[in-house]
Amino acid sequence: MNRKYRKTVIAGNWKMNKTPSETKEFMTQLKTIMPRGRWCDVALCVPAVCIPAAVRAMRETRVGIGAENCNPNPSGAYTGEIATNMLVDAGCKYVIIGHSERRAMGETDADVNAKVLAALEAGLVPIMCCGETLEQREAGITDEWIAMQIKLGLKGVPEEKIRKVIIAYEPIWAIGTGRTATPEQAEEVCENIRTVVRKLYSSKNARAISILYGGSMNEKNAFELLAQPDIDGGLIGGASLVPEKFVKIIEAANQPTV
Numbered sequence: 589m590n591r592k593y594r595k596t597v598i599a600g601n602w603k604m605n606k607t608p609s610e611t612k613e614f615m616t617q618l619k620t621i622m623p624r625g626r627w628c629d630v631a632l633c634v635p636a637v638c639i640p641a642a643v644r645a646m647r648e649t650r651v652g653i654g655a656e657n658c659n660p661n662p663s664g665a666y667t668g669e670i671a672t673n674m675l676v677d678a679g680c681k682y683v684i685i686g687h688s689e690r691r692a693m694g695e696t697d698a699d700v701n702a703k704v705l706a707a708l709e710a711g712l713v714p715i716m717c718c719g720e721t722l723e724q725r726e727a728g729i730t731d732e733w734i735a736m737q738i739k740l741g742l743k744g745v746p747e748e749k750i751r752k753v754i755i756a757y758e759p760i761w762a763i764g765t766g767r768t769a770t771p772e773q774a775e776e777v778c779e780n781i782r783t784v785v786r787k788l789y790s791s792k793n794a795r796a797i798s799i800l801y802g803g804s805m806n807e808k809n810a811f812e813l814l815a816q817p818d819i820d821g822g823l824i825g826g827a828s829l830v831p832e833k834f835v836k837i838i839e840a841a842n843q844p845t846v
């Protein structure tokens with residue numbers, strides 16, 4: 589982290605977990621134990637049907653609510669889809685885009701790019717995910733793969749909007765597996781992502797953009813991961829479903845930075 593130049597962001601990704609009633613219960617618990625210090629931004633990205641309950645519960649708090657996906661089209665015949673302006677109207681601040689679980693369902697880099705552009709246009713903060721498979725890591729092509737995902741995902745994002753984008757590095761082999769990247773492995777890729785952004789935009793923009801790590805981050809390993817200079821927060825799946833664990837990760841973001 590480097591709080592001098594950029595925001596630290598702790599974001600939860602609930603995936604397909606919790607009902608609206610469970611959401612209300614979770615938020616009530618979270619509110620009672622939420623740390624008072626504001627050393628990081630906190631986001632919770634929840635299933636679409638849980639957004640109203642989450643927004644209502646967290647209205648007077650510092651926790652921003654987000655969605656887990658969006659459709660890039662403004663409206664129309666897209667049964668089952670949700671447009672970015674609907675998310676804004678529902679009270680969302682963030683939207684996760686290009687999670688590997690969605691890419692596995694067929695989402696392409698072009699889809700990710702269209703969603704990033706639509707989210708920015710609507711005023712949402714896109715949390716754009718990238719990450720390599722174990723096979724790609726073992727073949728030594730992680731850097732090239734990630735650079736390609738970043739370049740394609742950010743295509744057409746204007747200079748004045750790049751700082752709004754949050755990038756989440758999520759090695760696929762570490763998601764939901766309990767197998768976390770070492771702080772050094774995660775730092776190496778996050779540093780490379782910043783270099784790609786520097787080449788696409790500028791040093792100032794690269795220095796200002798928040799890059800998160802995701803992949804089995806939990807209350808035990810968060811401190812060490814967040815101590816890395818280019819890891820500006822976490823995108824947290826499993827551990828974001830338990831208020832006490834999520835709060836411990838938020839607390840781990842309260843440490844001296846470079």
Ligand code: PEP
Pocket residue numbers: 601603758762763764765766802803804805823824825826827
């Ligand atoms: C995720 O879903 O983005 C994620 C990182 O999950 P987990 O923390 O459970 O590995």
